[in-house]
Amino acid sequence: MTAKRVRLADGDEVEYDRLLIATGTRARPWPKEAEAELDGVFVLRGRDDAAALYRRLKAGPRRVFVIGAGFAGCEVASACREMGIEVTVAERAGAPLVGALGGVIGAVSAELHSENGVDLRTGVMVTALEGDSAGRVRAAHLSDESVVETDVVVVSLGALRNTEWLTGSGLGAGPRGIACDAGCRAFDFRGIVTDDVFVAGDVARSPHALFGYQFLSLEHWGNAVAQAEIAAHNMISPSAERRPHLWVPAFWSSQFGVNIKSVGVPPMGEEIMITQGSLAERRFVGVYGYKGRIIAAVSFDNTRWLEFYQRQIETGAPFPVEFPTVDRRPEGRRPVPADFPDPSLPTHGPTVTLSGYSPADRSLVFTPAHH
Template identity: 50%
Template sequence: MTTAPERIVVVGASLAGLTAAQHLRARGYAGALTLVGDEPHRPYDRPPLSKQVLRGLYSADTTLPHPPDLGVEFRLGQPATRLDLSERAVELGDGSRLPYDRLLIATGTRARPWPDPEEAALAGVFTLRGRDDAQGLGARLRAGPQRVVLVGGGFIGFEVASTCRDLDIPVTLLVRDAVPLAAALGPRLGGLIGDVARDKGVDLRLESEIERMEARDGHLVAVTLKDGTRIETDCLVAAIGTLRNVEWLAGSGLEADAGGLRCDAFCRARHEDGGVAEGVFAAGDVARWPNPHDDDALVAVEHWGNARAQGETAAANMLAGDASAMRRHDHLPDFWSQQFGLTIKLVGLADGADSFAVMHGSLEERCLLAAYGRDGRTIAAASIDSARWLPAYKAAIRERAPFPPIEDAVDQPRLRVQEP
């Protein structure tokens, strides 16, 4: 039986980190509990940043609620710089060391910066990941830019484009791929969202990339695309993905790279040699874990629901005593997005699907529920303004139901299984 912990350190003042802290206390842990964050802010909610905060409906202070008697020592504005596994200590940017009996790594991700540092430093060039990003970009949008150029064909790019149109700001969205959102939703639903964006006034340009930015007195004034097109703009948002915050783990002996920090089914961090790192756990966007709904294929997902679920699982296992009492992280990935008046929800992971069927509604009505299959099995489902049936398909994914999973629903069209 492992000795009960007296000192727990959580690195990452995040949704996953705060959730773990709350569940540690709820499970009776009364020892020292320290939460480390590189930002000066207490843990806050990120989904509103690209929606309500940019519109000015919320302030940028989306701090997550927690009990006043949680008994957490916050070490904010101090990034972790090194992990010493042999001494069981975390080193911070100010040179201090935090010893631990259990450690949770929940350092999440950061926005991928624009690749040209000089262009990235221009006034008018933004990324959107954290609270300060949203505050700065929101102020710029409310000041009325000439035109916003968005780079990136993912959900953040489309959500910001939707916000711009709500504010009546001209917006050009540059997508490198032939179809937007294809990795998350497949080409059919991704193409549908692209059509919706165009109908709402977005200048959507597919297979387009920036060749260079043009500046005057340190301010962005235009971009030139690789096809020679010049677009005048005084505000550009680079929504080109994220980087997992694992650099501080270099030399620690943990298996961590651009794909995240590898952990096992019980959220325990893994050594580079494949063994379990005693007393070290991972949760949230930084974790790469075996997905039981995809034959234990390693996955790292940046979803709100997974951050909460994994933080809770990690907390339970940190106090479990030994492996026989631990529980497996069994979260089925899910995601939602609001844009252009639509609510999009996804359960499972559609990437890699080889078949697709609209199960309810229709593409033409832009109100539907679709299912995705791979190798004859149902692996994901997505709804657009039609989430009523989604719980049934979530159950089918968990049960590894054959594809298509439901063929006798009362409001179901004649099914046509297609490529996604």
């Protein structure tokens, strides 16, 4: 790093004045290599993965088996049902999407799966994938000793950050990503910020003023675009003109005909309150609270409220929510525990990874200037 050189795979070296690291993530593979290489076992990350999986689905498999019910796993299950393909989903947690949105919303997601004919297996782990003599996948074995016959398996176990190549570089890089400051400048392994190495996208971990300066790793193209613009600006600007990356996390997903969107950081939420609509009708807004303020919101087929709640997050508005707009239905009157799994237990990749210290200081409210 001190030499300001990057060594390429072919042995060439390139000098730099400023370096941007945007190596992103890759799909976490099935851990047993021989099983991962069976014909019919897929991961889904890039365009080639999607094209290969789509071709196999068009060929009409008897059953697709999805390992992991995060956003990607749920979307694959939804696509299979739209195509009329039988699908089984296995999730080690108690419901789909619990790592990302918590148990209250997970229960709604579980109902969606069941109503759409998905064979949903929760609280189980896949112990082995079995192949036939020709090397094609034929069955999945589960921890409850059941066996599911299948000819296509989609491994949806989250992502790995592409940081291995930085071992020995002196940067603060590891399995959780590359730590950087709010201006996208990388930290070295001593925690000292560099002035010539910048980071952006899925591989970055940066502190966010709105979320107690927690280090956030965000896997979403919206964040990658916004962070890249800040990194590029700061790489070519003198210190006084540099800007912080203050994009409020936002995600969206379409499953079983329902449009799911979120803003903020749901996994920080201690409680959730249904403020608009109803869980039973699957058209609602849920607002998450953390230490007395609004930290996130999620909507099912009800996006028009999200911009309002994003502004509430940006201004550190109090929680529980007390607006005349809050529907006075029985379920909306009081907050309930958001029911996230214990963060020390692995679930299938929340979309926002919290990896840092949060000084729970409510007095600090940071409102980005609106240009």
